[in-house]
Amino acid sequence: MKAWRVAAVLVLAFAAMLAAPLPAMAQGAAASSEKTTEKTAEKAAPVPIRMIRFGVLPLGGTVESRALWTPLMADMSRSLGIPVSAYSVPTYEELDRAIGRDEIDMAFLSAKMALDAVMQRRMKVVAQIARHPSVPEHRAVLLVRKAGPLNTLEAVLAQPEKWRLARGDSRSVTGFIVPQSQLFLPNNIEMETRFRSEFVGTHQATALAVANGDADVATNNTTDLERFRQQFPVEAERLQVVWQSEPPPGAPMVVRRDFPPEFQARLQNFLTGYGKGKGPRADAEREVLKTLRAAYGYVAADDSALLPEARLEHHLGKQRAMAASWVNDAAREQRLQRIEKTYAEQVEILRAAPAR
DSSP: OHHHHHHHHHHHHHHHHHHTTHHHHHHHHHHHHHHHHHHHHHHHSOOOOOOEEEEEOOSSOHHHHHHHHHHHHHHHHHHHTSOEEEEEOSSHHHHHHHHHTTOOSEEEOOHHHHHHHHHTTSEEEEEEEOOOTTSOOOOEEEEEESSSSOOSHHHHHHOGGGSEEEEOOTTOIIIIIHHIIIIIGGGTOOHHHHSSEEEEOOHHHHHHHHHTTSOSEEEEEHHHHHHHHHHOHHHHTTEEEEEEOOOOOOOEEEEETTSOHHHHHHHHHHHHHTTOSOSHHHHHHHHHHHHTTOTTOEEEOOGGGGHHHHHHHHHHHHHHHHHSOOSSHHHHHHHHHHHHHHHHHHHHHHHSOOOO
16 A cells, blocks of 8 residues: 555656646747747848849940949939949840849840840839930831942842841840841741841940941841940941831830839839929939930839730741741641730730739
8 A cells, every 4th residue: 555655646746747847838839939920020021122233234335334324323322312233234145144133123124124024023114215206216227338238128138148147135126026027027037047147246236247347237226326326426427227117115114023112112203203303403314314315204104014015026926936847737836826825924914903
């Protein structure tokens, strides 16, 4: 009996020992839960924006492009109260990669690049250049030398394999997409394969190539050609325009989609108000806009501004599919169906209400 009592006491004591830590464990769990909640709240809180990395679309050289945008970036920095730094690169491809790596917060892009960034859910459109009836519309052009053996559009189209082509990057609307869609493919000419050789560069570089005899024909646009005439008047005198396109989709200003809506609104207000006031500062802003070929400033826009570019790429995709060689009709039809599906997805996203 005595041994039984001792065993019973020991069992009860052990049970008490097991039970005793439970309140402490519960308190620890509660404390841990509170810490987790605090960490979650910290993650949910918007991170202060300390700098804007502005992507500069290459026009001539990287130094020139940076210099063109520096006055506007300085004014933006002063208005927003945070630094704005230029992210300038020599090619469209490098700028595209920087966007993919989230190294750019804001940029002025070709409509093609902007469409890609929006479809990847990285960027959203906030503004575009304001147009005015008194200003000639921006168009793609084809350049040749006045005194060269090739000085008519008919000669270019008749025997493209005889000539050296200087063109823009495939992401360039006026340097590639529009000439391909509106001029070359309708004449059964694939720009990348039909010419004797090709050089890919900026609008300034392609114009110089023809002017200096390093290429016979070049794609370009009216806006950059006017800038070229001011910077290289001697070389510009050697060039002539043999073709102009219909007005292409405009280049928009985009910002990171994950920026807080309030900050996106501040950026948009800065752009749309730039050069609109009175006094010396507003006069200086208007001079900056002139150098950027945006004399009437910027107007508010959203992703639907890219619908014309989506239509253009849809049309170009169908043109290329119909011109290509296929193993059978079913393969071509499958390609056309993918093009239609992609276009439908683009239209749905671009027409949707802005994400908040």
